Amino acid sequence: MLAVAIAIGLLPSTAAAHTVLVRADPASGAVLAESPGLARLWFSDEMATSRSTARLIDHRGANVAGTRLVGGSGDPRVIAVVLPRLAPGSYGLVWEAVSAEDGHATNGTVLFAIGAASAFLPSSDGSSTELVRRWAALASLAGLVGPLAVCLLVVGRREDPESVFATARRRLLTTALAAGLMALLISIADLLVRASELTDVLGGDWGRLWIVHTAALVVLCVLVVILRGPGRRRWQLEIAVVALLALLMWVEALGSHAAALPSGRPAALAAGAVHAFTGLLWLGAVPALLVVLWPRGRSRSDLALLVRSCRGPFSVLAGGSVLLLLVTGLYSAGLQVATTSSLIASSYGRLLLLKTGLLAAMGVLGLINARRLRQRPRPARTIAVETGVGLVLLVAVAALVNQPPPLGAAASVSDASPGFSSADGPADRTALTRSGSVADLVVTVSATPNQPGANWFTVLAESSRRPSPAPIDQIDLQFGVAPGDQTVALERLTSTRYFATYQAEAAGALRLIAVVHRAGQEYAVPLDWRVSPVEAPVASGRPLAPYVDVAALLLLEGALVAFTWWFLRRSRGGSG
Incomplete structure (x- = not known):
């Protein structure tokens, strides 16, 4: 510890x-x-x-x-x-x-x-490859967290004379071990893909997170092997397993969108860690229950005994996980999605809605399966359907992780996702173009983004005569209050097009002169220039956070009222 x-x-x-x-x-x-x-x-x-x-x-x-x-x-x-x-x-x-x-x-x-x-x-x-890799990593973590939770909290420590519970524990621990080894292989493959320069990768934040993540997986796999062995399980090992699972979820939160929030980061990280843990627990516990109740090698009486013993603890485990998953998900959505319109206008928002729909579908299937657990001793087929929906839900989660959220002002950048960009974003509106002429030369200068900081200048210079009296040898740009304060030589792209970069110190008026060198002579074209101030884009639509925060509070209050009612009813029944 x-x-x-x-x-x-x-x-x-x-x-x-x-x-x-x-x-x-x-x-x-x-x-x-x-x-x-x-x-x-x-x-x-x-x-x-x-x-x-x-x-x-x-x-x-x-x-x-x-x-x-x-x-x-x-x-x-x-x-x-x-x-x-x-x-x-x-x-x-x-x-x-x-x-x-x-x-x-x-x-x-x-x-x-x-x-x-x-x-x-x-x-x-290559986004499809990244999506598959991320889905496999999430699926393996769910396959590790879910079976361990069911083994420790649902099946429990009981030693049944018919060894039906011992067999169930061995199945769960074997499944968890296989998933842990798969997660470990994916983690190593992820490093090999990134590590063109191994020292650079491991020396950064991602590398440190990777080291802790991989070390936790290794220790977890060792502990699972020990738990599978003969003899009584020690509670110290179980506490160590829980602590390592919590560490894994904290690493997941540190590598998520919550870690990049400009404010409220500690609460966002805590909510992200709980959200990751409860989500993976629920998505992994459903197939783990399928492993426990798989009918092969089991008699009808053994299945009936397992169903009666596991039904109550599993309902509490699944219900608590779903409650925390919804509360932390609503809170995180309010932090990462700026406005209500971003839910539809951004790819992140649409994926979030898709994830919510799949979550609701899986919840409905869970309620149906909970009812059928009371009616039939062989519910494996219906639980398998819920498991399939959970795997599809993990695809949406993997896509959501790889998609940048519309945080604050960033929501107005027209959802500029990797590989595609907006043609009318804020940078375009601040671009500036000026033209001037001297002798037979017409010079057009444009700057992007024309704001304090690094700017890209593109110059187009052509002669109005046909044919031109002489080719252009070189073009320079002179910046400053007086000519010659700072001269930047342009690089030729074509016979008429040139470019250069310039670091603008501040917004405001700027003296700019384009100097064209041709046939041993210089032609100066003065241009009136003004560097625009940086204007933060404003996200449109109503803020989403108040709505989802209220929904999360109402959900918690409703759960507290329901638990209180259940507890009082049970207490009265026991005293009567």
């Missing part, structure tokens, strides 16, 4: 949220008249630039030659790719962003077309 307490104390108090693609230029689904020359991706968190990549593929899925990443942009939240001259057709920008804080990788594909809206490529972001 002391070691568990020390491990919890050493865990990081925060965990990074998913690195989400906030905006893309070109936007996903855009149809461009000509090749853009440069593609940029803006993300929600700082990235490990040395490990974050992007590549361009054509409509056949082949890599497009001539693309290269831009280094030293000054903004660790941006990936920029210089593109060659692209022919008309469909293209996909396949990216992978590695978080600088915890080494977690997200990926996706931004699709756009040149010349015509030809058939776009299907997304190849």
Whole structure:
């Protein structure tokens, strides 16, 4: 117990949220008249630039030659790719962003077309693989938590002369051991997938959480093996199992969306840990009951004895789990979903509603099975149906874990999920374009996002004469109150298009001069510029938290009233 307490104390108090693609230029689904020359991706968190990549593929899925990443942009939240001259057709920008804080990788594909809206490529972001991996991890944890809970709390310590309870315990512990080993293998595979540089991954928050998670799984598997052995079980081992399960759930909470909340993090983490524990317990206890009541090798009298003995304790276990699951789920939804409209407008909200519907369906099946347990000694078939619904519910949970929640102001960024981005997000509205001319030269300068911090400047310079008197050699941008305060040399994308990055110190007026070098002469084009202030987007709709918090309180009060009524009725019946 002391070691568990020390491990919890050493865990990081925060965990990074998913690195989400906030905006893309070109936007996903855009149809461009000509090749853009440069593609940029803006993300929600700082990235490990040395490990974050992007590549361009054509409509056949082949890599497009001539693309290269831009280094030293000054903004660790941006990936920029210089593109060659692209022919008309469909293209996909396949990216992978590695978080600088915890080494977690997200990926996706931004699709756009040149010349015509030809058939776009299907997304190849690998999200389905991540979904399957996460589902398998959750299913294995449920297969570990549920059988252990049923073994310790439902079947109990009783030694039946006919060994029917001993057989049930062995079945449950064998199932728990198999699930624990599966969870351990998935954890190791997860490390191998992430660990292109092992020291970088294990040195971050994700690596420390992985170490504690894996160590807890190893110790749990050892304890389960000891419990399966002959002799009386010691209560010290059972307490150690419960403590390690609590540690596993705390690690799950530290790696969840609750750890990235800007405020109220301790309560959110506690609610997340309880929610994870009760959810996995319920989803794992149903198939565990199926293991106990599986008719193979059992006589009708043995099944009837097991049903009578397990019916009451299992109902209490399942009912308490569902109650805590609903209360903590409502509270967490109020923290992670900003408004009522976000439940429909965001992918996270829609997945949350789907999860709630499946949860309700499983609850109805649970009530039906509880009734049938009183009527027939062979309820395995109906419990198997409830188990199947639970497996489907885990798919929704896995998808929900991989989806960024619409937290606060982030809800207005048009649900910019990995691989797809909004074409009219806040960054687009702050972009600024100015044009000027000198001699025969027409110069157009645009900046994105035109806010304090790192900005991307794109310059288009062309001659109004045909043919041009001379080719352009170089273009510089001069920033400051007076000409020449700071000069930035632009990089050529095409014969007429250039780009550069500039760090704007503050919002307000900015002196900007584009200097075109051609045939040994300089042509200066002054432009009036104003850097826009950063405006936090405001989420639309009514706040969701008051509604779900009241619902959680009413649910707790209703459960307390029902328990009090049941207790008084039982007491009166016993005294009479």
